[in-house]
Amino acid sequence: MSSLPLPPLRAALLAWFDREGRDLPWRRGPEGARDPYRAWVAEILLQQTQVARGLGYYERFLAAFPTVQALAAAPVEDVLKAWEGCGYYARARNLHRAAALVSAQGAFPQSYGAWLALPGVGPYTAAALSSFTLNAPQAVSDGNVRRVMARFRGERTPSPAWVQAQADALLDPARPGAWNEAVMDLGATVCTPKAPRCASCPLAPWCAARASGAPANFPAPKVRAPVQAVQAVALLIGTAGHAYLERREGPLLGGLMGLPAEPLQPGEAPEAALARLCGRLGAVAGPLLGQVQHGMTHRHLTLQVYRGQADLPLQEVRRAALARLDQKALALEEARQAGLFPV
DNA sequence: AAGCCGGGGAA
DNA sequence: TTCCCAGGCTT
Numbered sequence A: 001m002s003s004l005p006l007p008p009l010r011a012a013l014l015a016w017f018d019r020e021g022r023d024l025p026w027r028r029g030p031e032g033a034r035d036p037y038r039a040w041v042a043e044i045l046l047q048q049t050q051v052a053r054g055l056g057y058y059e060r061f062l063a064a065f066p067t068v069q070a071l072a073a074a075p076v077e078d079v080l081k082a083w084e085g086c087g088y089y090a091r092a093r094n095l096h097r098a099a100a101l102v103s104a105q106g107a108f109p110q111s112y113g114a115w116l117a118l119p120g121v122g123p124y125t126a127a128a129l130s131s132f133t134l135n136a137p138q139a140v141s142d143g144n145v146r147r148v149m150a151r152f153r154g155e156r157t158p159s160p161a162w163v164q165a166q167a168d169a170l171l172d173p174a175r176p177g178a179w180n181e182a183v184m185d186l187g188a189t190v191c192t193p194k195a196p197r198c199a200s201c202p203l204a205p206w207c208a209a210r211a212s213g214a215p216a217n218f219p220a221p222k223v224r225a226p227v228q229a230v231q232a233v234a235l236l237i238g239t240a241g242h243a244y245l246e247r248r249e250g251p252l253l254g255g256l257m258g259l260p261a262e263p264l265q266p267g268e269a270p271e272a273a274l275a276r277l278c279g280r281l282g283a284v285a286g287p288l289l290g291q292v293q294h295g296m297t298h299r300h301l302t303l304q305v306y307r308g309q310a311d312l313p314l315q316e317v318r319r320a321a322l323a324r325l326d327q328k329a330l331a332l333e334e335a336r337q338a339g340l341f342p343v
Numbered sequence B: 001a002a003g004c005c006g007g008g009g010a011a
Numbered sequence C: 001t002t003c004c005c006a007g008g009c010t011t
Helices: A006-020 A036-045 A051-064 A068-073 A076-083 A090-105 A112-116 A123-134 A143-153 A160-170 A176-189 A208-212 A270-281 A324-337
Strands: A228-237 A261-263 A284-295 A299-309
Touching: A006 A160, A006 A176, A036 A051, A036 A090, A036 A123, A051 A076, A068 A090, A076 A090, A112 A123, A123 A176, A143 A160, A143 A176, A143 A208, A160 A176, A228 A270, A228 A324, A261 A270, A270 A284, A270 A299, A284 A324, A299 A324
Parallel strands: A228 A299
Antiparallel strands: A228 A261, A284 A299
16 A cells, blocks of 8 residues: 555645536535535435435425424434435434434534444544534545455455555545545545546546456455245235324334335245234225336335225325325225225 | 445436 | 446354
């Protein structure tokens, strides 16, 4: 690393960033002294979420909760409603918990370590927020940084510690916040996963992957667990507008509301799971409304939705926070009401 | 260290 | 289809 010409390299990337960097709503304010609430909401929202998709959720969330005090004072159901559809709902629950801590403390964290102590803030987010809001010299390491460093140094299998070490060594201590944003922008717009635009890259003169002639081979694809096929049955009691909903507990969609559902045991017929579900609810199953498919990172879920009858309280679906899965299931009833699929 | 957690965009 | 996304928490 000591052989790298750091000053010209840093100047090249920062000049590119000052010219081509993305104009994003959470980047308003002085470099290294950004509004901590806006930056924080953005960082949590953008965890494993592409910037283009995060933009809409960001505006919606800030409109619902303009300040950390407003967020802290809100019921968690309202926070999840604002997060609805964005996925990884533990992010919203942790953000809400952390807002109460910050609000009670009366000030935002003033160091990397203080940011790191908040629920939902890990090494990446603490580095990002301390550099963006406090100008702290902390290098971020995310998916973009991993890819940029792997290519830059010609490393096919970069370990997290290795990536962090590269990022630490390159970080421009004069402009840590801008440097972090610059590396991430480069990864998102130039050093892209499939077809990197090396001709437009300010780091091309020093890039080992470009010199290899096949930059897209760096880093090697991550080994992923095979997608598991899961089947379940659900009951729609009521209508798509007013239905009986249950609060999901546990890690999967925890905190969200949804149709009562029951997974099929291995080898089990849907009717058996349906009978178990009806038994639990004291409900009578009606006709099959339809079937929805829902893909998640490690599962592919097939949900059979039946109409059900029971003496259970209905609630206004529009006001509840629902996963996409349940929105698809409810859409079966809306399609029936519209006469598209007569039952 | 490895597994798990949503949902969708890009190629 | 496959791969990945401004990661973090739990076990």
